Amino acid sequence: ETGVTQTPRHLVMxxxxxxxxxxxxxxxxxxxxxxxxxxxxxxxLMFVYNFKEQTExxxxxxxxxxxxPNSSHLFLHLHTLQPxxxxxxxxxxxxxxxxxxxxQYFGPGTRLTVL
Amino acid sequence: AQSVTQLGxxxxxxxxxxxxxRCNYSSSVPPYLFWYVQYxxxxxQLLLKYTSAxxxxxxxxxxxxxxxxxxxxxxxxxxxxxxSDAAEYFCAVSDPGGYQKVTFGTxxxxxxIP
Numbered sequence: 001e002t003g004v005t006q007t008p009r010h011l012v013m014x015x016x017x018x019x020x021x022x023x024x025x026x027x028x029x030x031x032x033x034x035x036x037x038x039x040x041x042x043x044x045l046m047f048v049y050n051f052k053e054q055t056e057x058x059x060x061x062x063x064x065x066x067x068x069p070n071s072s073h074l075f076l077h078l079h080t081l082q083p084x085x086x087x088x089x090x091x092x093x094x095x096x097x098x099x100x101x102x103x104q105y106f107g108p109g110t111r112l113t114v115l
Numbered sequence: 116a117q118s119v120t121q122l123g124x125x126x127x128x129x130x131x132x133x134x135x136x137r138c139n140y141s142s143s144v145p146p147y148l149f150w151y152v153q154y155x156x157x158x159x160q161l162l163l164k165y166t167s168a169x170x171x172x173x174x175x176x177x178x179x180x181x182x183x184x185x186x187x188x189x190x191x192x193x194x195x196x197x198x199s200d201a202a203e204y205f206c207a208v209s210d211p212g213g214y215q216k217v218t219f220g221t222x223x224x225x226x227x228i229p
Contacts, residue, residue: 004158031215043159043205043219056216090158094215102215103149106158 023091
């Protein structure tokens with residue numbers, strides 16, 4: 001596998017379910033990101049991790065819980081979601097560290113539908 | 116705060132015609148600017164980026180963009196559209212000091228008519 005991978009690609013869940021999204025990067029990067037992409041809205045940054053430490057939480061509801069066990073893996077744990085949480089969830093990674101343009105590389109996304 | 120405005124949520128061009136996708140930015144400091152492309156059911160792919168070097172930036176697939184500070188613009192162009200260019204394009208801006216906080220525009224869907 002190369003680049004940034006995400007599993008599952010599609011997920012349908014009820015509001016009372018608990019599920020997790022997984023992201024893995026094979027680029028040797030140190031920063032990882034979760035974004036939410038909803039129809040007709042700009043891409044929304046949710047969380048940023050640098051060297052496994054969370055450095056950004058963009059006022060995300062607590063029903064979304066990120067986990068970054070190492071620099072290559074990022075999870076997004078989901079519980080008691082609402083229908084308005086249905087969206088494409090994108091993971092990205094970047095080199096990290098100051099002094100660079102730090103281009104972000106994106107995975108293919110997980111299409112989440114909350115019933 | 117930084118922001119990006121993409122004029123036109125949908126643009127249609129004929130195959131072989133010039134592609135022009137508009138992006139204007141707002142930033143309190145000299146920004147980094149990016150164009151990404153998203154094909155259906157895929158993530159975003161970097162087309163090109165401006166990081167304060169040459170103002171005319173060449174990217175992949177024949178695209179280029181010119182940074183114009185006086186106009187606060189970073190429009191994306193391609194001389195001749197190809198059917199495979201049909202996708203959604205996103206302009207983005209980041210503050211070099213807070214480079215990890217990238218602000219994206221709302222996107223422009225490009226339709227290429229045969």
